[in-house]
Amino acid sequence: MTDIGTSRPAAQAFELVLDKGESRVVEFEVRARSPLQKLQHFLHANPTAVPAIVLLLGVAAFGFTVGPRFLSMFNLSLIIQQVTIIGVIGAAQTLIVITAGIDLSVGAIMVLCSVIMGKLAVTMGLPAPIALLVGVGAGAGCGVLNGTLVTRLKLPPFIVTLGTWSIFFALNLWYSASETLRSQEVAKIAPLLQALGTPVNVLGARFTYGSFFMLGLVALIWFVLNRTAFGRHLYAVGDDPDAARLAGIRTDRILFSVYVIAGVICALGAWALIGRIGSISPQAGQTANLDSITAVVVGGASLFGGRGSIIGTLIGALIVGVFRNGLALSDVDVLWQEFAVGWLIIIAVALDQWIRKVSA
Amino acid sequence: MNAGPNVPGTVPLLQARGLNKRYGRVTALDHADFDLYQGEILAVIGDNGAGKSSLIRALSGALVPDAGEIKLAGKPVAFRSPLDAQAAGIETVYQTLALSPSLSIADNMFLGRELRRPGALGTFCRMLDRKAMQRIAREKLTELGLMTVQSINQRVETLSGGQRQGVAVARAAAFGSRVVIMDEPTAALGVKESRRVLDLILDVRARGVSVVLISHNMPHVFEIADRIHIHRLGRRLTVIDPKAYTMSDAVAFMTGARAPIDVAA
Numbered sequence: 001m002t003d004i005g006t007s008r009p010a011a012q013a014f015e016l017v018l019d020k021g022e023s024r025v026v027e028f029e030v031r032a033r034s035p036l037q038k039l040q041h042f043l044h045a046n047p048t049a050v051p052a053i054v055l056l057l058g059v060a061a062f063g064f065t066v067g068p069r070f071l072s073m074f075n076l077s078l079i080i081q082q083v084t085i086i087g088v089i090g091a092a093q094t095l096i097v098i099t100a101g102i103d104l105s106v107g108a109i110m111v112l113c114s115v116i117m118g119k120l121a122v123t124m125g126l127p128a129p130i131a132l133l134v135g136v137g138a139g140a141g142c143g144v145l146n147g148t149l150v151t152r153l154k155l156p157p158f159i160v161t162l163g164t165w166s167i168f169f170a171l172n173l174w175y176s177a178s179e180t181l182r183s184q185e186v187a188k189i190a191p192l193l194q195a196l197g198t199p200v201n202v203l204g205a206r207f208t209y210g211s212f213f214m215l216g217l218v219a220l221i222w223f224v225l226n227r228t229a230f231g232r233h234l235y236a237v238g239d240d241p242d243a244a245r246l247a248g249i250r251t252d253r254i255l256f257s258v259y260v261i262a263g264v265i266c267a268l269g270a271w272a273l274i275g276r277i278g279s280i281s282p283q284a285g286q287t288a289n290l291d292s293i294t295a296v297v298v299g300g301a302s303l304f305g306g307r308g309s310i311i312g313t314l315i316g317a318l319i320v321g322v323f324r325n326g327l328a329l330s331d332v333d334v335l336w337q338e339f340a341v342g343w344l345i346i347i348a349v350a351l352d353q354w355i356r357k358v359s360a
Numbered sequence: 361m362n363a364g365p366n367v368p369g370t371v372p373l374l375q376a377r378g379l380n381k382r383y384g385r386v387t388a389l390d391h392a393d394f395d396l397y398q399g400e401i402l403a404v405i406g407d408n409g410a411g412k413s414s415l416i417r418a419l420s421g422a423l424v425p426d427a428g429e430i431k432l433a434g435k436p437v438a439f440r441s442p443l444d445a446q447a448a449g450i451e452t453v454y455q456t457l458a459l460s461p462s463l464s465i466a467d468n469m470f471l472g473r474e475l476r477r478p479g480a481l482g483t484f485c486r487m488l489d490r491k492a493m494q495r496i497a498r499e500k501l502t503e504l505g506l507m508t509v510q511s512i513n514q515r516v517e518t519l520s521g522g523q524r525q526g527v528a529v530a531r532a533a534a535f536g537s538r539v540v541i542m543d544e545p546t547a548a549l550g551v552k553e554s555r556r557v558l559d560l561i562l563d564v565r566a567r568g569v570s571v572v573l574i575s576h577n578m579p580h581v582f583e584i585a586d587r588i589h590i591h592r593l594g595r596r597l598t599v600i601d602p603k604a605y606t607m608s609d610a611v612a613f614m615t616g617a618r619a620p621i622d623v624a625a
Contacts, residue, residue: 228487
């Protein structure tokens with residue numbers, strides 16, 4: 001047993017036959033696939049294809065049933081306005097979901113920040129830019145709390161943000177004394193807070209600065225996710241945190257910063273929210289939490305982490321907007337809108353599961 | 361066979377003394393010692409649960425020992441994370457491979473040490489130099505000759521187990537400037553691919569880089585190792601010269617069937 005092979009390449013006796021063997025290293029078998037399997041593979045390789053197709057089908061269906069009232073430039077641009085808030089908050093949610101986390105407190109952070117901005121600028125008379133900055137700082141602070149609890153105490157993000165959701169919402173009610181600042185007051189004292197609501201008319205379409213702000217944010221996040229190391233690390237951490245750590249990524253630092261960034265984005269969402277509704281109410285944006293998760297999930301991101309795209313979330317938000325708007329124009333009761341959105345979520349997740357089972 | 365320049369009396373490149381690590385009541389490392397010389401292939405063998413993985417995780421920064429000292433080229437080092445060990449030129453192929461399935465081959469090769477664009481785009485926008493990373497990744501994989509892949513931008517989850525192992529091995533070989541640690545690098549590979557990895561290990565040594573090979577494959581260990589470190593019950597039992605002992609001897613030592621006479625090779 002001590003005879004040690006000294007010649008390369010076939011050093012073990014059983015390897016001598018290798019020379020006679022096949023010399024091909026690996027070849028990809030081209031199997032005949034059924035059309036369904038082909039579709040599955042296509043969707044696996046192009047994760048945003050599903051939401052994009054659903055969006056087009058939705059627009060076509062409502063265009064066909066509702067007609068020009070739905071397809072008018074004005075109405076289509078209105079949908080974009082309607083999804084501004086979900087788009088911004090969904091962008092924050094996307095970053096968290098990619099790391100296999102979830103943030104249930106996004107809506108509460110947004111409302112809390114809007115109340116802080118309003119109270120400082122309108123009630124206390126501070127210059128509006130300072131009020132905005134303090135609001136953004138408060139959003140970052142909320143993110144620091146979430147991030148600290150997730151990375152230091154190692155609590156599951158779901159539990160952490162379920163708790164901070166209540167905490168931030170309670171702080172919001174306390175700080176605002178449950179009072180709403182009326183739109184006229186805000187417009188008179190601190191018009192900067194409503195700046196993102198400024199309308200822009202293009203060819204019969206009506207956008208707001210907020211719509212462009214949302215699109216700009218989406219573009220920026222796309223760049224960060226796809227063209228910077230930080231973005232790649234987000235996916236790696238969500239995919240397999242242990243592997244990411246062994247590869248030399250400081251996973252806790254990535255996780256912590258993603259919650260802080262989400263907090264800042266929510267604060268910017270607060271600014272967009274004031275622009276959208278004019279007034280500042282501690283009861284506003286109640287649905288933003290779940291709507292943001294809906295947009296992310298319908299947009300093709302996986303709640304198990306490592307998968308998802310910001311473009312998908314934007315499309316997901318638009319899908320929800322199109323369904324709500326189209327059903328409303330069809331004079332369908334609000335409850336059926338909720339019914340439809342519910343099925344959208346379930347179908348989206350079922351589809352994600354099916355695509356994941358793709359045979360390599 | 362080249363026995364490596366591990367002349368007795370020279371300073372080991374990587375040395376550990378008295379490493380301890382406990383998980384509750386379980387002792388993973390019990391005053392473990394370790395010596396790796398410049399340009400040698402050191403095999404580490406041991407029974408399951410002997411603490412081989414804990415030992416290499418301590419050397420690669422993935423585990424912080426409770427006590428003990430690690431020296432690199434004679435200087436004490438304290439690795440708090442794999443990043444520290446990587447910065448010191450120590451690369452590791454983990455048994456789990458430590459790849460991110462949803463990222464591409466190129467992304468995985470450069471995970472944690474991405475290249476940025478030159479100029480303002482890289483400095484201020486922190487933009488990645490994807491072209492350069494893809495080119496280098498392709499070169500490294502081709503050099504290795506481990507496999508053909510359809511595209512360097514293929515997601516790792518679409519690769520076979522052997523191909524994934526190839527990516528992990530290529531990554532370590534490409535970046536390890538002083539020490540490459542491989543934990544069961546041929547476990548998922550076929551006969552032919554295993555041979556390529558063994559050749560690669562010899563190539564790495566030829567560059568003057570030291571290799572630590574953890575393996576259960578005795579024929580491979582006896583074929584390419586310059587020295588064999590036998591780990592048992594959380595510590596180094598002995599180090600043997602593969603030319604002076606048989607595989608049966610080694611197995612007897614590592615299972616405790618026979619006690620080694622105290623001869624460190």
